[in-house]
Amino acid sequence: MASKKTKICTPTDEIRYSLYEHSVQDAPEQVRLFDRFYRELGGEEPQILREDFAGTFWISCEWVKSGERRQAVAIDNSDSPLEYGKAHHLAELDKQQQERVAILKQDVRERIQPGIDIAAVCNFSFFGLKSRKDFLEYLRSVHASLRGDGIMILEMVGGPGFIRIPEKETRTYRHESGDRKGKKWYTYRWIHKSFDPISRNGVYSIEFQMASGERYKDSFVYDWRVWTIPEVRDCLEDAGFSTSVVYWEMDDEDDEGEVFCQTDKGLDDDDTWLCYVVAKK
Ligand SMILES: C[S@@+](CC[C@H](N)C(=O)[O-])C[C@H]1O[C@@H](n2cnc3c(N)ncnc32)[C@H](O)[C@@H]1O
Structure with missing residues (x-):
């Protein structure tokens, strides 16, 4: 599949919750x-x-x-x-x-x-x-x-990997059924934005990069105490x-x-x- 040009978009709730799940x-x-x-x-x-x-x-x-x-x-x-x-x-x-x-x-x-x-x-x-x-x-x-x-x-x-900055976990998913079965669907990225060892407060986000080109940055942002x-x-x-x-x-x-x-x-x-x-x- 030819790679599509990336455009940064805001996902609808419908899209972000379905990809999250x-x-x-x-x-x-x-x-x-x-x-x-x-x-x-x-x-x-x-x-x-x-x-x-x-x-x-x-x-x-x-x-x-x-x-x-x-x-x-x-x-x-x-x-x-x-x-x-x-x-x-x-x-x-x-x-x-x-x-x-x-x-x-x-x-x-x-x-x-x-x-x-x-x-x-x-x-x-x-x-x-x-x-x-x-x-x-x-x-x-x-x-x-x-x-x-x-x-x-x-x-x-x-664990050390969870409080490391910067850090990213990336997983790619393929379509599971239909005409596009086996073809790349989207990439999930778990991103570590910051971590403060004194408070143990960390900021993390999830973004989705669709094979069709849309990039949903910061679909979810978490401000946590680890x-x-x-x-x-x-x-x-x-x-x-x-x-x-x-x-x-x-x-x-x-x-x-x-x-x-x-x-x-x-x-x-x-x-x-x-x-x-x-x-x-
Ligand atoms: C990371 S999501 C978890 C979704 C799902 N339970 C899961 O396991 O993936 C966190 C959810 O907690 C809700 N939330 C955050 N603070 C809350 C609070 N103090 N009381 C009730 N819900 C809260 C948010 O609205 C959000 O839907």
Whole structure:
């Protein structure tokens, strides 16, 4: 294919959320992992999921599809991702499934009705809560909403590679079906803009470069505090959680075909690591 001339454009919400989901989310896999973590921490049949910083709440919609009694509460404080989620994920559910998804447009620190089995925050979104005060307020709100055997799952990232400036991760995707199957579709770029080691505040962005020429710079920009695992576990304890464990992303699958394994020791040669911190009420 002849390369097209690049032009810098602003993506519509439709474009940026669909490319974001395609590049960085796998909601069915996350539902499977949440179920597994809940059972491994001693629970039996998780029914009610709280998806925090839910964005387009794809995980909530997959959750209600995965069991007839399952319900989800999706919380986000912004209209645009919620509207995308309603048009794309909620609309795909049948009426009975739709009734089992509650969408709350509010701050994650606000209190909600108790009764939650699993509260989850994916793609490091709690890094947006930068002060210990705000983070603790959030964790206490989650703690109060959980049932007695409820768990909280926090997806985290870190390592020297994650705080290196400048740094870029690039992945190219090809069309998966249709006339253009196998042809280059777009390139996803994760860009490190700044990192301050004193505050651990970092600014990151996502851009998409379409094979058709459009370059969507700064489709998403994140201004985060890159929390460390011990800080997060200490805050969980201070918020009242009884215990927490870490599921570390391994390079290879274990005997059960799992990539995330519970461990007390991270692999220190990982330039950038991913893990889930899972806390019990
Ligand atoms: C990085 S996106 C995460 C989207 C999706 N959950 C995922 O895993 O990819 C972060 C989302 O958090 C929302 N958000 C940020 N601060 C929030 C807050 N204090 N309360 C509720 N939602 C918040 C934003 O509107 C945005 O949709």
